[in-house]
Amino acid sequence: MPDLTVESRQVGDVTVICPEGFINAHTVRQFEQSLSRALEDGNQKLLINGSGLAYIASAGLGVIMGLIEETRAKGGDIRLAELNDTVRNIFEVLGFNHLCKILSSEKEGVASYQADTPG
Amino acid sequence: MPTKSSGTRALMELRFPSDSKYLHMVHELTRLLAETTGFDATEAENIALAVDEATTNVVQHAYQGEPGHEIEVHFDPEGDSLDIVILHDGKPLESVPVPDFDLDELVAEHKTGGLGLTIMRQMMDKVEHTKAGTGKNMCVMVRYKQRDRAES
Numbered sequence: 001m002p003d004l005t006v007e008s009r010q011v012g013d014v015t016v017i018c019p020e021g022f023i024n025a026h027t028v029r030q031f032e033q034s035l036s037r038a039l040e041d042g043n044q045k046l047l048i049n050g051s052g053l054a055y056i057a058s059a060g061l062g063v064i065m066g067l068i069e070e071t072r073a074k075g076g077d078i079r080l081a082e083l084n085d086t087v088r089n090i091f092e093v094l095g096f097n098h099l100c101k102i103l104s105s106e107k108e109g110v111a112s113y114q115a116d117t118p119g
Numbered sequence: 120m121p122t123k124s125s126g127t128r129a130l131m132e133l134r135f136p137s138d139s140k141y142l143h144m145v146h147e148l149t150r151l152l153a154e155t156t157g158f159d160a161t162e163a164e165n166i167a168l169a170v171d172e173a174t175t176n177v178v179q180h181a182y183q184g185e186p187g188h189e190i191e192v193h194f195d196p197e198g199d200s201l202d203i204v205i206l207h208d209g210k211p212l213e214s215v216p217v218p219d220f221d222l223d224e225l226v227a228e229h230k231t232g233g234l235g236l237t238i239m240r241q242m243m244d245k246v247e248h249t250k251a252g253t254g255k256n257m258c259v260m261v262r263y264k265q266r267d268r269a270e271s
Contacts, residue, residue, distance in 0.1 A: 003143060022143060022146075024171060025139045025142060025175045026139035026140055026143065055146070055164065055167075057168060057171050058172055058175075058235040058237075058238055061234055062234055065222075065234075085161060086160075086161065086164045089164070089165070090165075093165075093238075094220070094237065094238065096222065
């Protein structure tokens with residue numbers, strides 16, 4: 001079983017990124033590449049579905065930190081959904097829940113982008 | 120490696136190569152040991168993450184990403200705390216004074232480094248970088264079983 005697989009799919013104009021496994025210094029490159037690829041393809045609305053994520057170490061958090069300003073400057077965002085208690089706890093201890101929107105479900109995550117759209 | 124009180128050897132000692140592919144193994148072993156010795160699932164995961172970060176620092180910074188070196192992790196769960204000691208022969212990783220963690224500032228300044236040490240300090244009650252009697256560099260981390268940060 002691989003340590004980490006990352007799938008991406010489109011739900012409207014939101015790119016949902018689904019890491020399955022764990023994100024640490026050994027696996028972070030795949031995670032970073034998935035986010036970067038989506039941004040390079042012009043997709044600025046990213047939603048990380050964390051339902052398959054066992055844990056995330058600082059390497060993964062650093063990727064989110066490194067990309068979020070650039071993404072927001074282009075009118076997009078990086079949001080998270082369906083985090084298990086472990087991952088949510090990591091985010092909360094470091095205050096990432098104030099940096100990034102964390103939603104309960106993928107559906108809510110996608111809807112949160114639609115709610116941003118004026119008109 | 121003497122333990123905190125008994126003078127006997129640590130309950131579990133692990134030696135592994137300085138390769139990031141072993142970090143998950145160390146993470147999971149730490150988590151299971153913490154759960155086995157009385158910590159709940161969230162506490163155990165937090166402790167595992169702290170050890171993950173500490174060993175990552177050794178792999179990436181102490182040994183500068185070079186494989187072929189050795190890392191030791193010693194666990195002592197007896198008594199009122201879980202003591203974890205990480206030993207290596209690489210570049211010393213001193214506990215530099217770190218200002219209060221400010222995530223917004225780090226993001227604004229495009230700084231992603233230092234998160235690992237912050238995680239270690241948030242998840243553990245004590246973190247100290249020092250030298251072992253053997254001359255090896257060591258990181259000592261302690262998590263009390265009955266946690267009261269005000270007293271630690």
